[in-house]
Amino acid sequence: MKIVVIGGSGLIGSKLVAKLRHKGHEVIAASPSTGINAVTGEGLATALAGAQVVVDVANSPSFEDRAVLEFFQASSCNLLAAATAAGVAHYVALSVVGTERLLDSGYFRAKMVQEDLIKAGKVPYTILRATQFFEFMGGIAQAGTQGDTVRLTSALMQPIVSDDVAEALADVAVAEPINDIAEVAGPERRSMSELVQQALTAAKDSRQIVVDVAAPYFGVLLNDQSLTPGAGARIMPTRFGDWLAQSAQR
Numbered sequence: 001m002k003i004v005v006i007g008g009s010g011l012i013g014s015k016l017v018a019k020l021r022h023k024g025h026e027v028i029a030a031s032p033s034t035g036i037n038a039v040t041g042e043g044l045a046t047a048l049a050g051a052q053v054v055v056d057v058a059n060s061p062s063f064e065d066r067a068v069l070e071f072f073q074a075s076s077c078n079l080l081a082a083a084t085a086a087g088v089a090h091y092v093a094l095s096v097v098g099t100e101r102l103l104d105s106g107y108f109r110a111k112m113v114q115e116d117l118i119k120a121g122k123v124p125y126t127i128l129r130a131t132q133f134f135e136f137m138g139g140i141a142q143a144g145t146q147g148d149t150v151r152l153t154s155a156l157m158q159p160i161v162s163d164d165v166a167e168a169l170a171d172v173a174v175a176e177p178i179n180d181i182a183e184v185a186g187p188e189r190r191s192m193s194e195l196v197q198q199a200l201t202a203a204k205d206s207r208q209i210v211v212d213v214a215a216p217y218f219g220v221l222l223n224d225q226s227l228t229p230g231a232g233a234r235i236m237p238t239r240f241g242d243w244l245a246q247s248a249q250r
Contacts, residue, residue, distance in 0.1 A: 002026045002051045003173055006038050006079060007058030011135065012094060015166035016057065020173065031058075038075035044082040053173050054083050055092040063218075065106030072114040080121040090177045091123040094169060097131045097158075097183050097229045104220045115181070124177035128169060131185040131229060134161045134243050137199040140192065141207070143218060150200070150207050151215045152193040155222035158229060159195065160186035161243050164236035183233035188240060192217070192227075195240060202244040 003020055007013040008029025017029045028047050030036035036043035038058060048054060056079060060071035083091055095111055102108035118125050132140075137159070144150045168184040197209045214221065 003053040004028045004030050004047050004051045006030045006056040011162050012057045012166055016169050019166055019170040038079050041078040048082050048086040051088055053090045054088050055173050057094045063107050068107050069110040072110045076114045076117040083123045088123055091125040092173050093118055093127050095127050095129045097129045098227050101226050102220050105218055126172050126178050127181045128172050129183045130165045132159045134159055137196050141196050148207055149210045151210045151212045153215045153222050154191040154193045154211050156189050156224040157192050157227040158185040158189045160236055161238045164238050183229040185229040185233045187235055
């Protein structure tokens with residue numbers, strides 16, 4: 001099966017490409033560095049010729065409200081047009097659990113636009129929403145840092161390691177489209193403040209966590225449902241503490 005991975009050189013994309021190739025598929029790792037640019041449309045027609053599946057895991061280089069909206073609008077419109085013209089049978093996109101609950105954020109408003117464009121398109125699709133990645137805990141800590149402290153909410157989250165996201169995407173890519181949204185998450189539902197404290201401790205980072213229920217998550221106030229998946233989510237096996245321990249040994 002020929003599969004084109006848009007954003008194929010990124011954190012998720014590179015892992016997905018490797019997994020799909022290991023399963024014996026013909027995979028194109030598409031990114032601007034390989035001459036395939038979904039935002040401008042460059043190289044899309046050639047890359048998608050003969051492809052059965054396209055998987056979009058690209059992310060905006062800027063999270064500024066207007067820039068991220070323009071990125072997802074342009075890339076999705078170009079991809080959908082190229083996929084339709086090429087007769088692609090399955091359009092897969094990676095999104096975020098809780099997107100519809102986080103619309104105070106310009107980033108999540110842009111992700112909702114992306115999802116809506118895919119739903120309105122002519123290509124059969126699957127949107128896979130994932131929870132926050134283990135690898136982003138440092139970024140969450142940095143966003144909440146004030147001097148020597150990190151101010152974070154205690155709202156629940158259920159993060160997942162990027163390798164498990166790539167594994168779930170690889171399975172979705174070779175399955176039939178569901179024309180709907182599916183969810184994937186890690187195995188542990190814990191507070192954001194607790195998880196980030198564990199990450200800081202493992203990194204021997206002396207910053208202290210201050211729990212504040214009003215602390216925003218990238219501009220959005222959270223509750224225990226904001227970042228957690230529904231009952232039908234696929235639960236992947238890797239636990240946060242195990243991943244931290246393995247990372248420390250590398």
